[in-house]
Amino acid sequence: MRKETKVYPFCAIVGQEDMKKALLLNVINPLLGGVLIRGEKGTAKSTAVRALADVMPQMTQIKGCMFSCDPEDDSFWCEHCRQNFHREEGETVQRKMRVVNLPVSATEDRVVGSLDIELALKKGEKRFEPGILAEANRNILYVDEVNLLDDHVVDVLLDAAAMGVNTVEREGVSYTHPARFVLVGTMNPEEGDLRPQLIDRFGLVVDVNGEKDSDLRMQVIMRRLAYEDNPAEFAESYAEEQEELARQIKEAQKTLKEVTYSQGCLRLAAEIAIAMGVDGHRADITFVKTALTHAAYRGRREVEKEDLFLAAKLALPHRMRRKPFEDNAVDFDSIYELVEAAKDI
Amino acid sequence: MKTNSCFPFSAIVGQEKIKKALLLNVINPRIGGVLISGEKGTAKSTLVRGLADLTEDMRVIDLPLNITEDKLVGSLDLQKAIKQGERAFEAGLLQKAHRNFLYVDEVNLLSEHIVNILLEVSSLGVNIVEREGLSYSHPSRFVLVGSMNPEEGLLRPQFIDRFGLYVEANGEKDIDFRKEIIARRLEYEKDAAAFCLKWKRESKEIKTAIKRGKENLKKVFITGENYEFAAKLAAEGNCAGHRAEIVLLETAKALAAYEGKDNITENNVLEAAALALPHRIKEALVLEEFEEDSGDVDMETEEDKINRGDEREGKKEKPPNNEKESGNEEGKGEETAEETENINPVRESLKIEVTFGSKAKDKGSGKRSRVKTDSRQGRCVKYRLPKGKTGDIALAATFRMAACRQKNRKGGRLALNVRAEDIREKVREKRTGVTILFAVDASGSMGAKRRMGAVKGAVLSLLHDAYQKRDSVGIIAFREDKAEVLLNITRSVELAQKCLKSLPTGGKTPLALGLQRAFEILKTERIKNPEVLQYLILVSDGKANMAIKSDDPFEDSLFMAERIHNEGIKSMVLDTEKTYIQFGFARELAKRMDSKYIKLGNLSQTEIKNNVQQLIKMG
Structure with a gap:
């Protein structure tokens, strides 16, 4: 493209x-x-x-498939691939x-x-x-x-x-x-x-929220101006960093399969969910998954507290039952306390 | 698409009732389906998707929300009509659903229209198609299974009645259960195929149980006592019609068959009642009337329901398929501890269901919020002959019409010769709320501060409900020599909270100006969203003392009132006159606007909110 x-x-x-x-x-x-x-x-x-x-x-997909089916995962193939694609001889393409x-x-x-x-x-x-x-x-x-x-x-x-x-x-x-x-x-x-x-x-x-720090704000303006001046050149100056990030993502995808979680981690997720009175079970599941993914992003194979803090911040607030007239401000201290106190992570 | 690896039914933790x-x-x-809320x-x-793997002779047919009428009931086979000139019927979903879920x-x-079709077909058991020159009918008996989140609105009572059973789904409260749920989900996502394989044996066990149950079912007989007891239970619940008893007995029969008995015990009937009666109990409607009075009720019932739901959870009979759960038994803790047989659980269950009804009514059926729209927005549900020119052509329907008439037409280069008379346009349905504009007297008369405060509270609380009713609310305040827009018509609670932080009061009463401003805003709204109803809520004592055109401030106000009325804007006047001598200005104004007039005794947020909700309910 x-x-x-x-x-x-x-x-x-x-x-x-x-x-x-x-x-x-x-x-x-x-x-x-x-x-x-x-x-x-x-x-x-x-x-x-x-x-x-x-x-x-990049990801591998079946050639010519309009749904970008994954050649590896046949349980989610479209009708067409199901009938016409054979894993051994079928053609695949790489695409972003x-x-x-x-x-x-x-x-x-x-x-x-x-x-x-x-x-x-x-x-x-x-x-x-x-x-x-x-x-x-x-x-x-x-x-x-x-x-x-x-x-x-x-x-x-x-x-x-x-x-x-x-x-x-x-x-x-x-x-x-x-x-x-x-x-x-x-x-x-x-x-x-x-x-x-x-x-x-x-x-x-x-x-x-908009950055409150004046130095950061200045930087936002400077970069924006530089970009508008000459997009190609500006992009070029970040090319290396971008590549590094892309590589990191790819690495993390591989690591993710090997990240392990402990019983303590599951227990923590369940405890938080109950303490916060969330609806259903999606909160717990996403919380653990986020922590696992973040560990992979950091290149680790075990979950650490840092991952759990971030997971709590991203996966939980919007799932708390909201009462009328209250801001969505979440009582994070109590959640963080739970994370802090958790054992056997 | 058949995915051979959806999450196995047997691997789902808890939710025994469902x-x-x-x-x-x-x-x-013959039980006739289940509604899971x-x-x-x-x-x-x-759970429902997982069911598909367990049934051998029944399939689970999905009815997607985007369905159009023709695909539901069936229609002319376009391809055959054009290529072979044959008039053939192409089966719709209702035919596929016959003898299936x-x-x-x-x-x-x-969509409302689709619901109507479902209602009709499910009561007849036959789908009769008379369209596009086709005349066709086929049996269509299906087991209707629905799932819903009540926060998003509720079903019409008539539609609810079509579901044989009703169960509520709640999240597990036990830590070990929750842990197990997360672990299984993660395992499944890692390798779905392997996970399914692991649960194959359990799935097979369920399959055998079903098979056994099916065979036993023929042997189960219903005694006179069973009939009597069922009828008594249904009568106690004040259930309308006789479907309640019939479903109740069919369910009890299935329960007995499942347990491998050939007679129905009293316990079977009781357990069946807990499944078959909840959504049919009628007392609820009476109760609802006074429950609605306080604004906090919503939250209360919510809480109550959870608590009482737990109670019921604890008191229900132990399901026979619990043996294989025994690994988790210790985790069940308090639940199992209470599981001593309950002598009289019916009353208990009846009590619970009352809250179901009240909640149903509380949240509004959502019916009013669905309108057929002429704009091109909304979901297309069916087709019609266009009135005049149309830009919203229903292609499939048009092609089918054309296909019927190909014989007499000399074709051009295309396979299909379409003429103007074939054209059909889409009928769309859109869910909309109403627009409510408050015009509040913020002038110097006593209690202006309180008045504003109460209105603010009412607005926020109306907006809080708005996400499911799609209502939008705005406020203008008039005082001194201007009418200020405090809050533009919005659906955002957040914005309302921000804008309503400061509420200025004091000064003269430019009533006419306030009305004029309200008129302008609502008229603009009307042009923007012609299918949305507009309401004006005037909170004032009607004592105008600032004119805009003539010298008489009140005359001016009456003039504006009439314009509002002529525009077709519905309105309500909340009279706040408190003085000893009653002038009745507000009443006069209400007459002119042909609006509902309510004298506010005790000005409070809930009172305002309730009045507004009542007004809207009446349409």
Whole structure:
């Protein structure tokens, strides 16, 4: 794919460490369940997501498959690959993980897919034309201003995200295909809240604020100006750092399979969940997964306290039962105490 | 797509009640399905999907939310019509679902129109299609399984009744259980295939149990006593119609068969009642009326429900398939300790269900919030002949119409010759809330501060409910010589909290100006979202003392009131007049706007909120 202008490099983003980390963790482990970035205008939310594309690792996929099926994992193959692909002799290609955009104005047809009009008119044949969800399989699905998305589009998104499968029964076509994607959303909370059901689907949530430190702010301005002056040159100056990051991600993906967790770690997750009165079990599961992934990111094979602190910060706040009239400020001290006191990690 | 490695049913920790309800339906499909209601992340859908592996002669058919009418009931086979000129019927989901499970995830988000079709077909057991020149009917008896999160809105009572059983899903409260859940999930994600293999034996055991149950089912007979007892239970619950008893007995029958007996014991009936009656009990509706009065009730019932739910959990009979759980038995702790047989659990269960009903009504059925829309937004549910020009063409339907008429048309270069008369447009349905604008008198009269405070509270609390009702709220305050927009029409609680930090009060009462501003805002809203209803809530004593056009401030206000009325904006006047001598200005104003008039005795946040909610409920 050729780009006309270089996007702002991921490594050049000043500060916003939590956001950057949350995004990277999701790239390393797509099963984390995505990330929701909440924050004021102009806090590099979209920039960060768009920049992610450049540091994403290569992945193997079946050649010619429009759902980017993974040749290794036959339980999530699409119908076509199931029938035509044989592991031994089938051709595969390497491609970068992509960021697929879901515009707020997207119609349901475009999201889930619909009837191929051209073929119907010309040949009188019925065929499914894949939509955005098909494209998003095994990639990142990015929704800017996710809180402004039409409710019914949110519904189908939830449906697909929950199942990892998109089932289409509309417009004269029936079709089912895998749709396992990393859901990344950005929003400005002042423009309306997100339904709790959808928030819960995001594995992690980060709140971003503008940097308060004047030195950092200056740096933000300087880099931005330098980038606008000459995007190509600016990107070039970060090329090495970007490569290093991409390599680190790749390494972490390998390490992740070997990271082990202890009973103490599970116990801690359950304890926190009960203490905080979260809904359901997604909180516990995501908490442990985040900790494991962060350990891998650091190149470790065991979970340490540092991983757990970060996991608590990213995976838990949005899952607490919120009472009316209360800010979402979470009593982190008590959670940190629990983490601090945990044994046998 | 058939994934051969979805999370195995047998590997799911806890949720015994749901598991049982599902298994009973496999053994005896005449029970008529189950509705699983519960918070997020409690393995609701995982359980149903896992069921598919356990049933040999029944499949689980998914009904996705994006479904359109034609795919549900079936339609003309487009390909055959064009290529062979044949008029053939292409089966819809209802045909595939015949003798199978029909599963709707997030069933409360299903479009109203689709629900209507489901209701009709499930009561007839037959799907009759009369469309596109086709006349076709086929049997369609399915076991309806739905899962939902009640926070997102509830189902129509009529639809709820179609589900044989009702169970609630709650997260496990026990640490060891929770630990086990995390561990299993992680193991599954690491290597799904290996995980499934590991649980194969347990799955097989369940399969055998189902098979045995199915065979036994034929032998189970219902005694006169069983009938009597079931009828008594249903009557006690004040259940409407006779479906309750029938489902109750079918469930009891399945339970007996599952346990390998050929007679139904009293305990079987009781256990069945806990599954079959909760959503059918009617007293709930009476209770709801006064429960609604206090604004905090919502939270209270929520809490109560959890507590009482636990109680029930502890008192339920030990499910027979518990043996294999024995490894976790010590973890169950308090639950098992209480498991001594309960003599009279019916009352207990009846009591619980009352909260179900009250909650259902409390949160609103969500029906009002669904409108057919003419804009191009919303979910497409069916098609119609366009009125005039349309830009929203339903392609599949248009092609089918054209396909029917190909015989008499000389084709061009394309396979399909489409003419104007074939064109069908989409009928879309959109869920919307209402727009509520408060116009508050912030002038110097006594109690302005309190008035503002109460309104602020009411607004925040209305907004808190807004995520499921999609309502948006705004506030303008009028005092001195201006009408200020304190909060633009919004759905964000966060924004409201920020904007309503300071509430200025004092000064004269420019009532007419306030009304004018309200009129402008609501009119703009109306243009932006024509399908949304607008409400104006005026909180004032009506004593205007600043004019805008004429010299008479009150005359001006009445003039504005009439304009508001003419625009079709619905309104309510909350009269705050407290003085000894009653002028009745506010009442006069209400008359002019043709609005509901309420004299506020004790100005409080809950009172305002309740009045507003009532107004909206009435439409």
